[in-house]
Amino acid sequence: MSALHSRGEVSPEQPRGFFAVCSRGLQDLLALELQACGARSVTATPGGAGFDGTLAIAYAVNLHSRLASRVLWRVAGGSYRDESELYETARAVAWEAHFKPSQTLRVDVTATRSPLRSLQFATLRIKDAIADRMRERCGERPSVDRAAPDVQVVAHVGPQRADLYLDLSGEPLFKRGWRLEKGEAPLKENLAAGLLACSGWTREVALHDPFCGSGTIAIEAACIATRRAPGLARHFAFERLLGFDARAWRDILGRAREAVDERTGFHISGSDISSRVIQTALANAQRAGLARSVSDGHLSFSAADARTAPAPASAGLIVTNPPYGQQSEPKSATVARLMSGFGDRLKQAYPGWDAWLLSGDRDLPAQLKLKEARRTVLFNGPIECRFYRFELVAGSYRRVRADAES
Numbered sequence: 001m002s003a004l005h006s007r008g009e010v011s012p013e014q015p016r017g018f019f020a021v022c023s024r025g026l027q028d029l030l031a032l033e034l035q036a037c038g039a040r041s042v043t044a045t046p047g048g049a050g051f052d053g054t055l056a057i058a059y060a061v062n063l064h065s066r067l068a069s070r071v072l073w074r075v076a077g078g079s080y081r082d083e084s085e086l087y088e089t090a091r092a093v094a095w096e097a098h099f100k101p102s103q104t105l106r107v108d109v110t111a112t113r114s115p116l117r118s119l120q121f122a123t124l125r126i127k128d129a130i131a132d133r134m135r136e137r138c139g140e141r142p143s144v145d146r147a148a149p150d151v152q153v154v155a156h157v158g159p160q161r162a163d164l165y166l167d168l169s170g171e172p173l174f175k176r177g178w179r180l181e182k183g184e185a186p187l188k189e190n191l192a193a194g195l196l197a198c199s200g201w202t203r204e205v206a207l208h209d210p211f212c213g214s215g216t217i218a219i220e221a222a223c224i225a226t227r228r229a230p231g232l233a234r235h236f237a238f239e240r241l242l243g244f245d246a247r248a249w250r251d252i253l254g255r256a257r258e259a260v261d262e263r264t265g266f267h268i269s270g271s272d273i274s275s276r277v278i279q280t281a282l283a284n285a286q287r288a289g290l291a292r293s294v295s296d297g298h299l300s301f302s303a304a305d306a307r308t309a310p311a312p313a314s315a316g317l318i319v320t321n322p323p324y325g326q327q328s329e330p331k332s333a334t335v336a337r338l339m340s341g342f343g344d345r346l347k348q349a350y351p352g353w354d355a356w357l358l359s360g361d362r363d364l365p366a367q368l369k370l371k372e373a374r375r376t377v378l379f380n381g382p383i384e385c386r387f388y389r390f391e392l393v394a395g396s397y398r399r400v401r402a403d404a405e406s
Helices: 027-036 055-064 083-092 119-138 189-199 216-225 246-259 275-287 291-295 332-349 364-368 396-405
Strands: 016-022 040-045 048-053 068-079 105-111 151-157 161-167 207-209 268-272 299-303 317-320 354-359 374-380 383-391
Touching: 016 027, 016 055, 027 040, 027 048, 027 055, 027 189, 048 055, 055 068, 055 246, 068 083, 083 119, 083 151, 083 161, 105 119, 119 151, 189 216, 189 317, 189 354, 189 374, 189 383, 207 216, 216 268, 216 275, 216 299, 216 317, 268 275, 275 291, 275 299, 291 299, 332 364, 354 364, 364 383
Parallel strands: 105 151, 207 268, 207 317, 268 299, 317 354
Antiparallel strands: 016 048, 016 068, 040 048, 068 161, 151 161, 354 383, 374 383
């Protein structure tokens, strides 16, 4: 008999265990976000945070979390020794209570120091167990769809413990539903939100992105400023599950729509040297529901060279993801010259501002000829980056020039 055990069937109000996935480095901020959604027993771990709560709280996390990439519902877990125990555990779960055999299925397995020799074989055994259980209870096996499944099961196997999850999100949560076009090396929306959170930006502070590309950071900030929940324009996998509480979801969605405040004032701007990507950013802002913010001038985009453009306000924050080597090879020398010119412009035109730059290039401070006040390790996909803070004070450019000439 397997040491793993299934959670079994529970009422909609009974607390369950969940795990929210995020980019490494953002887990502590995600934990605060989960608590704001009503989650309990929140535990941050590299790459995410576990929490307890009702299904309604998990719905709210999917709708409101700006940092998570998906939300998983733990349906079974415990110790294991081999693929046979994984099979028995998966077969013991009441999958027929969660979805119909007519719905398509996908199984994914992740591992941390697992003793299993083949994750592909473990994936196959879990899929077979689910299919065998459904055929036994419903007389029919679900078919597999790797591209766009109705239901996704995720297993995580460690050295001694395995957990089975139902994916409640479907499409990754960074897909807000508004970005149909992307610029070069696009930044994911949840990482953009993470940069804003790390910087401490609030809507009372002017914000500028001088390398805005398709507008991700500025649009994410404008959605925060207007209290627009990131999931308002999309659907989620939990809506396809048999236990879906439609009434609770309507209430959550209704409150989120009522909370949107398009009358609030703020100053958010983005610029890019390419007029083509500025048009993309404007189109993305329209799809994000920010047409009024654009027409009122609270959110603006312009074509401008970051090395020569004037500051858009007397003080504020720069939060940006400039080009760097891994994004731009073989143009790294060109990028270094661009950052040198941009550093000069920061010192000339932005006294009193704070500049926060995400880069995978460890040489960025030297290229800018600025000393960082802080650096935070974050991951842009697989790329290990540093999120640098530079405090720009009046007279810093003159001091740098004097030091260079002495």
